[in-house]
Amino acid sequence: MKRLVTLILLLTAVITLAYVFQVPQPEDVKPLGEFYLENSYFGDYSAKSPEVITSILWDYRGIDTLFETAVFFLAIIGSLTVFRLTKEQEKEVKTESTQVEPLPLPIRTVTKVIVAMILAVSASIALHGHLTPGGGFQGGSALAVAPLLIIAAYSKYALEKNGLDKTRALILRSIGLLGIALVALVPLLSGSYIMQNQPIFPAEINGQLIGGSLIYYNFFEFLAVGAGFTAVFLLLAIPEEKFKKILGVRR
Amino acid sequence: MSEILFYIGAVMIIIGGICDLFGAIGLLRFPNFYVRLHAATVGTIGGAVVPLFGVALLALGADFLPHRYAIAGASFITGIIVLLAAPAGATALAYAAHKVKLVEWKPKVDHLAEVRGND
Numbered sequence: 004m005k006r007l008v009t010l011i012l013l014l015t016a017v018i019t020l021a022y023v024f025q026v027p028q029p030e031d032v033k034p035l036g037e038f039y040l041e042n043s044y045f046g047d048y049s050a051k052s053p054e055v056i057t058s059i060l061w062d063y064r065g066i067d068t069l070f071e072t073a074v075f076f077l078a079i080i081g082s083l084t085v086f087r088l089t090k091e092q093e094k095e096v097k098t099e100s101t102q103v104e105p106l107p108l109p110i111r112t113v114t115k116v117i118v119a120m121i122l123a124v125s126a127s128i129a130l131h132g133h134l135t136p137g138g139g140f141q142g143g144s145a146l147a148v149a150p151l152l153i154i155a156a157y158s159k160y161a162l163e164k165n166g167l168d169k170t171r172a173l174i175l176r177s178i179g180l181l182g183i184a185l186v187a188l189v190p191l192l193s194g195s196y197i198m199q200n201q202p203i204f205p206a207e208i209n210g211q212l213i214g215g216s217l218i219y220y221n222f223f224e225f226l227a228v229g230a231g232f233t234a235v236f237l238l239l240a241i242p243e244e245k246f247k248k249i250l251g252v253r254r
Numbered sequence: 255m256s257e258i259l260f261y262i263g264a265v266m267i268i269i270g271g272i273c274d275l276f277g278a279i280g281l282l283r284f285p286n287f288y289v290r291l292h293a294a295t296v297g298t299i300g301g302a303v304v305p306l307f308g309v310a311l312l313a314l315g316a317d318f319l320p321h322r323y324a325i326a327g328a329s330f331i332t333g334i335i336v337l338l339a340a341p342a343g344a345t346a347l348a349y350a351a352h353k354v355k356l357v358e359w360k361p362k363v364d365h366l367a368e369v370r371g372n373d
Contacts, residue, residue: 107349113342120335156346
Protein backbone atom coordinates (compact mmCIF):
# COMPACT_ATOMS: atom_id res chain seq x y z
CA MET A 4 0.00 0.00 0.00
CA LYS A 5 2.79 2.37 0.97
CA ARG A 6 4.59 1.54 -2.28
CA LEU A 7 1.44 2.15 -4.30
CA VAL A 8 0.97 5.59 -2.73
CA THR A 9 4.61 6.45 -3.48
CA LEU A 10 4.21 5.26 -7.07
CA ILE A 11 1.05 7.32 -7.60
CA LEU A 12 2.68 10.40 -6.03
CA LEU A 13 5.75 9.99 -8.22
CA LEU A 14 3.68 9.55 -11.39
CA THR A 15 1.52 12.58 -10.55
CA ALA A 16 4.62 14.68 -9.88
CA VAL A 17 6.26 13.65 -13.16
CA ILE A 18 3.13 14.29 -15.22
CA THR A 19 2.46 17.65 -13.53
CA LEU A 20 6.07 18.75 -14.04
CA ALA A 21 5.96 17.66 -17.68
CA TYR A 22 2.74 19.65 -18.14
CA VAL A 23 3.97 22.80 -16.38
CA PHE A 24 7.51 22.97 -17.80
CA GLN A 25 6.97 22.35 -21.46
CA VAL A 26 10.04 22.07 -23.63
CA PRO A 27 10.08 25.06 -25.99
CA GLN A 28 9.48 23.96 -29.56
CA PRO A 29 11.90 25.40 -32.12
CA GLU A 30 10.03 27.50 -34.64
CA ASP A 31 12.63 27.47 -37.41
CA VAL A 32 15.68 25.42 -38.37
CA LYS A 33 18.84 26.42 -36.47
CA PRO A 34 21.88 27.56 -38.50
CA LEU A 35 23.85 24.41 -37.62
CA GLY A 36 20.97 22.14 -38.63
CA GLU A 37 20.59 24.14 -41.83
CA PHE A 38 24.30 23.60 -42.59
CA TYR A 39 24.03 19.87 -42.04
CA LEU A 40 20.89 19.57 -44.17
CA GLU A 41 22.46 21.69 -46.89
CA ASN A 42 25.61 19.56 -47.02
CA SER A 43 24.13 16.10 -46.61
CA TYR A 44 20.78 16.20 -48.37
CA PHE A 45 20.54 19.23 -50.64
CA GLY A 46 23.34 20.86 -52.56
CA ASP A 47 25.60 19.73 -55.37
CA TYR A 48 28.39 18.28 -53.25
CA SER A 49 26.18 16.35 -50.87
CA ALA A 50 25.60 12.61 -50.57
CA LYS A 51 21.88 13.27 -51.25
CA SER A 52 21.10 10.84 -48.46
CA PRO A 53 17.62 11.34 -46.96
CA GLU A 54 18.94 9.66 -43.80
CA VAL A 55 20.96 12.66 -42.64
CA ILE A 56 22.06 10.90 -39.43
CA THR A 57 23.98 8.22 -41.34
CA SER A 58 25.47 10.90 -43.53
CA ILE A 59 26.71 12.87 -40.52
CA LEU A 60 27.86 9.70 -38.75
CA TRP A 61 30.12 8.52 -41.56
CA ASP A 62 31.09 11.88 -42.99
CA TYR A 63 31.37 14.76 -40.52
CA ARG A 64 31.94 12.46 -37.56
CA GLY A 65 33.74 9.81 -39.62
CA ILE A 66 36.88 9.48 -37.51
CA ASP A 67 34.77 9.34 -34.37
CA THR A 68 32.70 6.49 -35.82
CA LEU A 69 35.87 4.73 -36.94
CA PHE A 70 37.19 4.74 -33.37
CA GLU A 71 33.79 3.63 -32.05
CA THR A 72 34.02 0.66 -34.39
CA ALA A 73 37.58 0.07 -33.24
CA VAL A 74 36.37 -0.28 -29.63
CA PHE A 75 33.98 -3.03 -30.71
CA PHE A 76 36.74 -4.84 -32.60
CA LEU A 77 39.10 -4.56 -29.64
CA ALA A 78 36.43 -6.22 -27.50
CA ILE A 79 36.21 -9.08 -30.02
CA ILE A 80 40.00 -9.43 -30.17
CA GLY A 81 40.01 -9.53 -26.37
CA SER A 82 37.54 -12.39 -26.23
CA LEU A 83 39.45 -14.25 -28.94
CA THR A 84 42.60 -13.90 -26.81
CA VAL A 85 40.83 -15.27 -23.75
CA PHE A 86 39.77 -18.34 -25.77
CA ARG A 87 43.19 -18.89 -27.35
CA LEU A 88 43.77 -22.58 -28.15
CA THR A 89 46.52 -24.67 -29.76
CA LYS A 90 45.92 -26.57 -33.01
CA GLU A 91 45.15 -29.88 -31.27
CA GLN A 92 42.82 -28.18 -28.85
CA GLU A 93 41.02 -26.50 -31.77
CA LYS A 94 40.48 -29.92 -33.32
CA GLU A 95 39.29 -31.30 -30.01
CA VAL A 96 36.81 -28.45 -29.68
CA LYS A 97 35.46 -29.07 -33.19
CA THR A 98 34.78 -32.82 -32.74
CA GLU A 99 31.38 -33.75 -31.42
CA SER A 100 32.01 -36.05 -28.47
CA THR A 101 28.55 -37.23 -27.51
CA GLN A 102 25.68 -37.62 -29.94
CA VAL A 103 22.94 -35.40 -28.58
CA GLU A 104 19.34 -36.13 -29.47
CA PRO A 105 18.15 -33.44 -31.93
CA LEU A 106 15.38 -31.04 -30.99
CA PRO A 107 11.82 -31.81 -32.21
CA LEU A 108 11.14 -31.32 -35.92
CA PRO A 109 8.92 -28.19 -35.68
CA ILE A 110 11.67 -26.23 -33.91
CA ARG A 111 14.28 -27.15 -36.52
CA THR A 112 12.01 -26.38 -39.48
CA VAL A 113 10.84 -23.04 -38.09
CA THR A 114 14.45 -22.13 -37.31
CA LYS A 115 15.36 -22.65 -40.96
CA VAL A 116 12.58 -20.34 -42.14
CA ILE A 117 13.31 -17.68 -39.51
CA VAL A 118 17.05 -17.76 -40.25
CA ALA A 119 16.35 -17.08 -43.93
CA MET A 120 14.07 -14.20 -42.93
CA ILE A 121 16.67 -12.76 -40.54
CA LEU A 122 19.30 -12.82 -43.29
CA ALA A 123 16.96 -10.93 -45.62
CA VAL A 124 15.93 -8.38 -42.98
CA SER A 125 19.49 -7.74 -41.80
CA ALA A 126 20.70 -7.21 -45.37
CA SER A 127 17.81 -4.82 -45.92
CA ILE A 128 18.65 -2.87 -42.73
CA ALA A 129 22.30 -2.55 -43.74
CA LEU A 130 21.91 -1.82 -47.45
CA HIS A 131 19.05 0.65 -46.88
CA GLY A 132 21.11 2.43 -44.24
CA HIS A 133 21.53 5.55 -46.37
CA LEU A 134 17.77 5.80 -47.07
CA THR A 135 16.01 4.62 -43.91
CA PRO A 136 16.96 4.38 -40.24
CA GLY A 137 19.43 1.59 -39.70
CA GLY A 138 22.91 1.03 -41.01
CA GLY A 139 25.87 -1.29 -40.90
CA PHE A 140 26.18 -1.86 -37.17
CA GLN A 141 22.47 -2.47 -36.66
CA GLY A 142 22.26 -4.74 -39.69
CA GLY A 143 25.33 -6.68 -38.56
CA SER A 144 23.87 -7.15 -35.07
CA ALA A 145 20.67 -8.46 -36.64
CA LEU A 146 22.72 -10.75 -38.90
CA ALA A 147 24.52 -12.25 -35.89
CA VAL A 148 21.18 -13.51 -34.52
CA ALA A 149 20.98 -16.04 -37.38
CA PRO A 150 24.04 -18.17 -36.36
CA LEU A 151 22.97 -17.80 -32.73
CA LEU A 152 19.57 -19.32 -33.56
CA ILE A 153 21.26 -22.15 -35.47
CA ILE A 154 23.53 -22.82 -32.48
CA ALA A 155 20.50 -22.96 -30.20
CA ALA A 156 18.28 -25.13 -32.43
CA TYR A 157 20.89 -27.44 -33.96
CA SER A 158 24.36 -27.15 -32.46
CA LYS A 159 27.65 -25.36 -32.89
CA TYR A 160 28.88 -28.40 -34.83
CA ALA A 161 26.10 -28.04 -37.42
CA LEU A 162 27.37 -24.56 -38.17
CA GLU A 163 30.98 -25.74 -38.42
CA LYS A 164 30.08 -28.71 -40.64
CA ASN A 165 28.44 -26.32 -43.09
CA GLY A 166 31.60 -24.28 -43.40
CA LEU A 167 31.14 -21.37 -40.99
CA ASP A 168 33.84 -21.99 -38.42
CA LYS A 169 35.77 -19.50 -36.32
CA THR A 170 38.53 -19.01 -38.90
CA ARG A 171 36.09 -18.25 -41.71
CA ALA A 172 34.22 -15.80 -39.50
CA LEU A 173 37.50 -14.06 -38.68
CA ILE A 174 38.42 -13.88 -42.38
CA LEU A 175 35.04 -12.31 -43.17
CA ARG A 176 35.52 -9.85 -40.31
CA SER A 177 38.96 -8.91 -41.63
CA ILE A 178 37.56 -8.37 -45.13
CA GLY A 179 34.99 -6.01 -43.62
CA LEU A 180 37.61 -4.08 -41.68
CA LEU A 181 39.88 -3.86 -44.72
CA GLY A 182 36.95 -2.58 -46.78
CA ILE A 183 36.19 0.16 -44.25
CA ALA A 184 39.86 1.21 -44.21
CA LEU A 185 40.09 1.24 -48.02
CA VAL A 186 36.91 3.27 -48.45
CA ALA A 187 38.24 5.71 -45.86
CA LEU A 188 41.63 6.05 -47.60
CA VAL A 189 40.50 6.22 -51.27
CA PRO A 190 39.73 10.01 -51.17
CA LEU A 191 43.39 10.67 -50.26
CA LEU A 192 44.45 9.46 -53.72
CA SER A 193 42.76 12.35 -55.49
CA GLY A 194 43.94 14.96 -53.04
CA SER A 195 40.87 15.12 -50.79
CA TYR A 196 40.67 14.53 -47.06
CA ILE A 197 40.46 11.17 -45.32
CA MET A 198 36.93 9.71 -45.03
CA GLN A 199 35.47 12.33 -47.35
CA ASN A 200 32.17 11.45 -48.92
CA GLN A 201 32.01 13.67 -51.98
CA PRO A 202 32.88 14.20 -54.79
CA ILE A 203 34.95 11.01 -55.17
CA PHE A 204 32.04 8.63 -54.66
CA PRO A 205 29.00 9.25 -56.87
CA ALA A 206 25.76 9.99 -55.06
CA GLU A 207 23.71 8.21 -57.72
CA ILE A 208 24.39 5.37 -60.12
CA ASN A 209 21.91 5.01 -63.01
CA GLY A 210 19.41 7.12 -61.10
CA GLN A 211 19.63 4.87 -58.06
CA LEU A 212 20.44 6.79 -54.89
CA ILE A 213 23.43 5.14 -53.20
CA GLY A 214 24.55 8.02 -51.02
CA GLY A 215 28.21 8.27 -51.99
CA SER A 216 30.47 6.24 -49.74
CA LEU A 217 27.71 5.52 -47.23
CA ILE A 218 26.55 2.28 -48.86
CA TYR A 219 30.11 0.91 -48.96
CA TYR A 220 30.72 1.76 -45.31
CA ASN A 221 27.38 0.23 -44.35
CA PHE A 222 28.05 -2.96 -46.30
CA PHE A 223 31.55 -3.52 -44.90
CA GLU A 224 30.48 -2.66 -41.36
CA PHE A 225 27.59 -5.11 -41.77
CA LEU A 226 30.03 -7.86 -42.78
CA ALA A 227 32.54 -7.06 -40.05
CA VAL A 228 30.06 -6.78 -37.17
CA GLY A 229 28.05 -9.85 -38.21
CA ALA A 230 31.13 -12.04 -38.62
CA GLY A 231 32.76 -10.71 -35.44
CA PHE A 232 29.71 -11.52 -33.34
CA THR A 233 29.49 -14.95 -35.00
CA ALA A 234 33.10 -15.74 -34.06
CA VAL A 235 32.46 -14.83 -30.42
CA PHE A 236 29.20 -16.82 -30.34
CA LEU A 237 31.01 -19.87 -31.75
CA LEU A 238 33.59 -19.59 -28.97
CA LEU A 239 30.95 -19.14 -26.28
CA ALA A 240 29.10 -22.24 -27.56
CA ILE A 241 32.02 -24.57 -26.75
CA PRO A 242 30.73 -27.06 -24.16
CA GLU A 243 32.04 -26.81 -20.62
CA GLU A 244 33.31 -30.42 -20.59
CA LYS A 245 35.66 -29.67 -23.46
CA PHE A 246 37.21 -26.80 -21.56
CA LYS A 247 37.49 -28.88 -18.41
CA LYS A 248 39.28 -31.52 -20.48
CA ILE A 249 41.60 -28.96 -22.06
CA LEU A 250 42.40 -27.22 -18.80
CA GLY A 251 42.80 -30.55 -16.96
CA VAL A 252 40.18 -29.86 -14.33
CA ARG A 253 39.27 -32.97 -12.34
CA ARG A 254 35.67 -33.55 -11.45
CA MET B 255 -15.92 -2.43 -49.11
CA SER B 256 -13.74 -0.36 -46.77
CA GLU B 257 -16.47 -0.48 -44.11
CA ILE B 258 -16.57 -4.28 -44.23
CA LEU B 259 -12.79 -4.40 -43.87
CA PHE B 260 -13.00 -1.92 -40.97
CA TYR B 261 -15.57 -4.02 -39.08
CA ILE B 262 -13.72 -7.32 -39.65
CA GLY B 263 -10.43 -5.72 -38.54
CA ALA B 264 -12.00 -4.12 -35.47
CA VAL B 265 -13.60 -7.42 -34.43
CA MET B 266 -10.24 -9.17 -34.83
CA ILE B 267 -8.52 -6.57 -32.63
CA ILE B 268 -11.23 -7.01 -29.97
CA ILE B 269 -10.77 -10.80 -30.16
CA GLY B 270 -7.05 -10.19 -29.64
CA GLY B 271 -7.72 -8.14 -26.51
CA ILE B 272 -9.99 -10.84 -25.08
CA CYS B 273 -7.40 -13.54 -25.86
CA ASP B 274 -4.69 -11.48 -24.15
CA LEU B 275 -6.86 -11.10 -21.07
CA PHE B 276 -7.63 -14.84 -20.93
CA GLY B 277 -3.97 -15.67 -21.52
CA ALA B 278 -2.92 -13.42 -18.63
CA ILE B 279 -5.53 -14.87 -16.28
CA GLY B 280 -4.59 -18.41 -17.30
CA LEU B 281 -0.90 -17.71 -16.79
CA LEU B 282 -1.66 -16.63 -13.22
CA ARG B 283 -4.28 -19.20 -12.25
CA PHE B 284 -3.47 -22.45 -14.09
CA PRO B 285 -2.02 -25.25 -11.92
CA ASN B 286 1.21 -26.38 -13.62
CA PHE B 287 3.88 -25.43 -16.14
CA TYR B 288 2.45 -27.15 -19.22
CA VAL B 289 -1.04 -25.71 -18.90
CA ARG B 290 0.43 -22.28 -18.21
CA LEU B 291 2.47 -22.65 -21.39
CA HIS B 292 -0.83 -23.23 -23.18
CA ALA B 293 -2.20 -20.00 -21.70
CA ALA B 294 0.91 -18.10 -22.78
CA THR B 295 0.51 -19.40 -26.33
CA VAL B 296 -3.14 -18.29 -26.32
CA GLY B 297 -1.76 -14.86 -25.43
CA THR B 298 0.73 -14.83 -28.32
CA ILE B 299 -1.32 -16.41 -31.10
CA GLY B 300 -4.74 -15.06 -30.16
CA GLY B 301 -3.43 -11.86 -28.65
CA ALA B 302 -0.74 -10.88 -31.16
CA VAL B 303 -1.30 -12.66 -34.48
CA VAL B 304 -5.07 -12.13 -34.78
CA PRO B 305 -4.96 -8.38 -33.97
CA LEU B 306 -1.99 -7.95 -36.34
CA PHE B 307 -4.06 -9.43 -39.16
CA GLY B 308 -6.89 -7.18 -38.00
CA VAL B 309 -4.62 -4.13 -38.24
CA ALA B 310 -3.65 -5.21 -41.76
CA LEU B 311 -7.32 -5.36 -42.80
CA LEU B 312 -8.05 -2.01 -41.10
CA ALA B 313 -5.15 -0.35 -42.90
CA LEU B 314 -6.28 -1.79 -46.23
CA GLY B 315 -9.75 -0.38 -45.64
CA ALA B 316 -8.61 3.10 -44.59
CA ASP B 317 -8.45 5.15 -47.80
CA PHE B 318 -7.28 8.34 -46.04
CA LEU B 319 -4.18 6.69 -44.51
CA PRO B 320 -0.82 7.45 -46.16
CA HIS B 321 1.36 4.38 -46.87
CA ARG B 322 -1.54 2.08 -46.06
CA TYR B 323 -0.21 -0.80 -48.18
CA ALA B 324 3.14 -0.63 -46.37
CA ILE B 325 1.39 -0.73 -42.97
CA ALA B 326 -0.84 -3.62 -44.05
CA GLY B 327 2.08 -5.60 -45.49
CA ALA B 328 4.28 -5.05 -42.44
CA SER B 329 1.49 -6.12 -40.06
CA PHE B 330 0.72 -9.18 -42.15
CA ILE B 331 4.37 -10.30 -42.35
CA THR B 332 4.90 -9.69 -38.62
CA GLY B 333 1.78 -11.73 -37.91
CA ILE B 334 3.05 -14.63 -40.01
CA ILE B 335 6.47 -14.53 -38.31
CA VAL B 336 4.86 -14.62 -34.85
CA LEU B 337 2.52 -17.37 -36.05
CA LEU B 338 5.59 -19.42 -37.03
CA ALA B 339 7.84 -18.61 -34.12
CA ALA B 340 5.47 -18.83 -31.13
CA PRO B 341 4.56 -22.56 -31.49
CA ALA B 342 8.23 -23.42 -32.07
CA GLY B 343 9.24 -21.53 -28.94
CA ALA B 344 6.49 -23.19 -26.88
CA THR B 345 7.56 -26.61 -28.20
CA ALA B 346 11.17 -25.91 -27.29
CA LEU B 347 10.17 -24.83 -23.76
CA ALA B 348 7.97 -27.86 -23.18
CA TYR B 349 10.59 -30.21 -24.63
CA ALA B 350 13.36 -28.75 -22.49
CA ALA B 351 11.25 -28.84 -19.31
CA HIS B 352 10.28 -32.45 -19.99
CA LYS B 353 13.81 -33.49 -20.93
CA VAL B 354 15.60 -32.26 -17.83
CA LYS B 355 12.64 -33.28 -15.59
CA LEU B 356 12.49 -29.89 -13.93
CA VAL B 357 8.72 -29.93 -13.93
CA GLU B 358 6.56 -32.47 -12.18
CA TRP B 359 4.69 -34.49 -14.79
CA LYS B 360 1.43 -36.12 -13.74
CA PRO B 361 -0.62 -36.71 -16.91
CA LYS B 362 -4.25 -37.75 -16.64
CA VAL B 363 -4.09 -39.30 -20.12
CA ASP B 364 -0.88 -40.30 -21.92
CA HIS B 365 -1.74 -41.27 -25.46
CA LEU B 366 1.90 -41.55 -26.50
CA ALA B 367 2.66 -44.15 -23.81
CA GLU B 368 -0.49 -46.07 -24.80
CA VAL B 369 0.55 -46.12 -28.46
CA ARG B 370 4.08 -47.14 -27.58
CA GLY B 371 2.79 -49.81 -25.19
CA ASN B 372 0.61 -51.35 -27.90
CA ASP B 373 3.45 -51.66 -30.41
